[in-house]
Amino acid sequence: MRAKRWSALxxxxxxxxxxxxxxxxxxxxxxxxxxxxxxxxxVANFAARFxxxxxxxxxxxxxxxxxxxxxxxxxGTTMQDNIKxxxxxxxxxxxxxxxxxxxxxxxxxxxxxxxxxxxxAAFIADNSKDALDALGADEETVERYLTLATIQNRMHTAxxxxxxxxxxxxxxxxxxxxxxxVSKQSHTDEDGNTVEYTDTELTLLGKTVGMxxxxxxxxxxxxxxxxxxxxVSSGTFTADDSTLDEAVLxxxxxxxxxxVSDVIDTDTDYYVVRLDEKxxxxxxxxxxxxxxxxxxxxxxxxxxxxxxxxxxxxxxDSVWAKVTFDNLFTTTVEDTxxxxxxxxxxx
Numbered sequence: 001m002r003a004k005r006w007s008a009l010x011x012x013x014x015x016x017x018x019x020x021x022x023x024x025x026x027x028x029x030x031x032x033x034x035x036x037x038x039x040x041x042x043v044a045n046f047a048a049r050f051x052x053x054x055x056x057x058x059x060x061x062x063x064x065x066x067x068x069x070x071x072x073x074x075x076g077t078t079m080q081d082n083i084k085x086x087x088x089x090x091x092x093x094x095x096x097x098x099x100x101x102x103x104x105x106x107x108x109x110x111x112x113x114x115x116x117x118x119x120x121a122a123f124i125a126d127n128s129k130d131a132l133d134a135l136g137a138d139e140e141t142v143e144r145y146l147t148l149a150t151i152q153n154r155m156h157t158a159x160x161x162x163x164x165x166x167x168x169x170x171x172x173x174x175x176x177x178x179x180x181x182v183s184k185q186s187h188t189d190e191d192g193n194t195v196e197y198t199d200t201e202l203t204l205l206g207k208t209v210g211m212x213x214x215x216x217x218x219x220x221x222x223x224x225x226x227x228x229x230x231x232v233s234s235g236t237f238t239a240d241d242s243t244l245d246e247a248v249l250x251x252x253x254x255x256x257x258x259x260v261s262d263v264i265d266t267d268t269d270y271y272v273v274r275l276d277e278k279x280x281x282x283x284x285x286x287x288x289x290x291x292x293x294x295x296x297x298x299x300x301x302x303x304x305x306x307x308x309x310x311x312x313x314x315x316x317d318s319v320w321a322k323v324t325f326d327n328l329f330t331t332t333v334e335d336t337x338x339x340x341x342x343x344x345x346x347x
Contacts, residue, residue, distance in 0.1 A: 025136055025322060032088065032315045034095040043144050045136040045323045048087045050145075053135070053329035055083070060328060068325040080325045088320065092313045093304060094148040097155040100307055104158035108150065116146045134327055159303050160296035172288035174238050176280040177252055178221055179273040180230045182209055209263050209270045217260045221274050234276070236283040248273060 027042025052068070059067045059079070068080040077085075101107060108116075120143035124132065132138070184202060189195050197205060208228070216224040225232045241249055248271050251261045255275035264271040 027136060027138070027141060029319055030316060031319045032091065032313065034092070034099070035312050037095065039091060039095065040141075040144075041319055041322070042136055042138070042141040043148075044087065044091060044320065046141050046145055047091065048084055048323050049135045049325070051083055051087060052080075052325050056329040065328060083325075084320065084323060088315055091148075092308060094152050095313075096304060096307050096311060098148060098151050099311070101151060101155065104155060106151065106154045106158050108147070108154075112150065113147075116143055116150060120146060134329075156300055159300050163292065163296040163299045165292050165295075167288045167291045169284075170239075171291060172284050173278075174236050174280055174283040174287045175252070175278050176234065176236050176276045176283060177273055178232055178234045178276055179248075179271055180212070180216075180221065180225055180232055182230065182270040183268065184270060185268055206263075206265075206270070209272070213260070213263045213272050216272055216274075221260060221272070236280055238287060245269075245271075247271075 025041060025045060027040060027045070029041040030038040031041040031044045032039040063070065063072060068083075069078050071077065072079055073082070075082075120139050123142050124137065124139050127137070182205070184197065184205065186194050186196050187201075212224055212228045212230065215227065222232055224230075237244055237249060237252060239253070244252075245264075245266050247264050247266055251264050251271075252273055252275055255261060255273075257275055257278055260274045261272060264273065
């Protein structure tokens with residue numbers, strides 16, 4: 001189905017629109033320059049409005065129709081400008097990767113170009129004039145965007161192929177554990193209110209957790225937790241885990257499999273932990289793949305950043321300011337395989 005082909009090319013969904021005020025934008029106006037190469041406003045506008053369309057349903061549902069003019073992250077910029085900044089950086093990435101294709105022997109075949117052209121033509125044919133106007137989409141614009149996106153995919157694959165995928169067992173080793181955590185900060189009183197412990201209550205709590213620990217060692221962590229109305233949770237950790245409290249990590253590393261720790265007293269909680277497996281096979285493999293993915297991501301980012309430092313990227317702010325999210329897109333489902341995005345004016 002066409003939707004699947006679009007997904008592979010980083011463009012999905014079918015657009016339709018019911019109401020729209022036309023923008024009258026000059027798509028050939030230069031919005032940025034990559035060295036001596038001019039970036040047309042039409043491509044940048046399409047990238048921004050299409051990205052907006054993918055977010056509208058979620059953001060509007062949670063934050064209302066004025067979401068794009070709101071400073072949701074309290075960083076001094078509107079959501080519209082946050083998205084536009086992201087799009088402009090993405091275009092810089094794309095133009096940079098296109099300029100360095102030869103270094104990785106990446107090229108688009110005639111079949112690739114034909115598929116991109118067919119996809120662009122299908123996108124135009126399947127959408128209403130109002131929707132295309134809202135997106136600033138014509139065949140040439142969509143085809144150019146798809147070309148850049150396809151090159152970006154191919155270059156990403158080529159670059160990360162050079163990443164070191166040799167991860168030692170020691171680097172990947174991930175252990176599993178079970179634990180009971182008891183807060184020292186607050187508890188629920190008889191009326192269901194959350195209240196802080198008094199000094200006397202904290203002393204009693206420490207003694208109770210100590211008795212629980214002894215029972216857990218004598219029997220099982222689960223049986224003791226049931227007796228004391230505590231909850232047993234589970235997790236995994238690596239040798240350099242930064243998510244665990246240092247005291248908890250130290251205690252776990254000193255245990256044999258199946259052994260229950262002494263009470264671990266931190267600033268905010270008491271812990272009683274049990275080492276379940278020194279090497280959890282599934283978790284260890286997940287860690288191995290995460291390490292490889294991180295190395296690939298780092299290599300890609302470093303390579304791209306190095307190239308971008310070699311090029312001039314200048315954005316014409318006065319031109320880029322012409323792109324605004326004045327209209328909202330709403331996603332509706334026509335059938336099980338194709339989504340339709342409808343657009344209505346918010347003016």
